[in-house]
Amino acid sequence: ETGVTQTPRHLVMGMTNKKSLKCEQHLGHNAMYWYKQSAKKPLELMFVYSLEERVENNSVPSRFSPECPNSSHLFLHLHTLQPEDSALYLCASSQEEGRGDAEAFFGQGTRLTVV
Amino acid sequence: GQNIDQPTEMTATEGAIVQINCTYQTSGFNGLFWYQQHAGEAPTFLSYNVLDGLEEKGRFSSFLSRSKGYSYLLLKELQMKDSASYLCAAVDSNYQLIWGAGTKLIIKP
Numbered sequence: 144e145t146g147v148t149q150t151p152r153h154l155v156m157g158m159t160n161k162k163s164l165k166c167e168q169h170l171g172h173n174a175m176y177w178y179k180q181s182a183k184k185p186l187e188l189m190f191v192y193s194l195e196e197r198v199e200n201n202s203v204p205s206r207f208s209p210e211c212p213n214s215s216h217l218f219l220h221l222h223t224l225q226p227e228d229s230a231l232y233l234c235a236s237s238q239e240e241g242r243g244d245a246e247a248f249f250g251q252g253t254r255l256t257v258v
Numbered sequence: 259g260q261n262i263d264q265p266t267e268m269t270a271t272e273g274a275i276v277q278i279n280c281t282y283q284t285s286g287f288n289g290l291f292w293y294q295q296h297a298g299e300a301p302t303f304l305s306y307n308v309l310d311g312l313e314e315k316g317r318f319s320s321f322l323s324r325s326k327g328y329s330y331l332l333l334k335e336l337q338m339k340d341s342a343s344y345l346c347a348a349v350d351s352n353y354q355l356i357w358g359a360g361t362k363l364i365i366k367p
Contacts, residue, residue, distance in 0.1 A: 147300070183266065183359055183360075184359055185262065185356075185357040185358055185359045185360075186345070186347075186355075186357040188354070188355070199354075233300070233301070240353075241353045242353060243288030243289040243308065243349045243353055244289055244306055244308065246291070246303045246306065247291075247301075247303070247355070248303075249293075249300040249301045249302070250300055251298070251299055251300045252300065
């Protein structure tokens with residue numbers, strides 16, 4: 144149990160589908176993150192939220208749409224994805240955003256396959 | 259540009275010692291993290307170094323040299339459960355994490 148829970152663990156979707164990934168943390172953290180992890184590549188930061196406000200969007204295509212309704216929940220809405228979007232999507236949280244020593248706590252990820 | 263280099267894969271024997279190296283080039287530096295990630299699981303925190311030197315935590319130690327842009331993770335008395343990927347990440351001047359691609363460590367009996 145890492146304190147950060149992601150659902151679903153696995154998702155297969157067609158290119159015309161719309162789906163959402165959910166992340167929940169009960170650690171009392173103020174910052175939440177979405178990362179994309181592809182095989183043999185570095186983690187790619189997609190979005191950062193601090194106190195429910197988006198502070199970072201690293202040139203992510205608009206087919207990925209984040210939502211942070213409160214400091215404990217984070218969603219990633221997906222629509223019209225491409226096969227190259229298949230990857231492990233990791234959610235993480237940390238005490239604060241913008242601190243060098245702020246350890247990130249990760250969820251187990253959603254393994255997404257776009258067909 | 260900013261970059262982290264670490265070996266793609268390493269193999270070691272149960273009971274032995276292994277050192278996983280990481281070199282970084284970042285704009286500014288605010289520390290370096292090591293995470294462990296078992297297959298299909300979440301990355302978990304191992305260590306954070308911001309000052310030069312060696313920090314020991316049980317069987318795991320992490321070393322940092324800021325002048326050389328270099329860190330290593332040392333694992334002693336290897337156990338089969340240490341088979342995992344080890345991720346190195348440096349914190350740049352904007353407090354962004356710059357990640358390496360990870361080192362897959364295979365432990366053989």
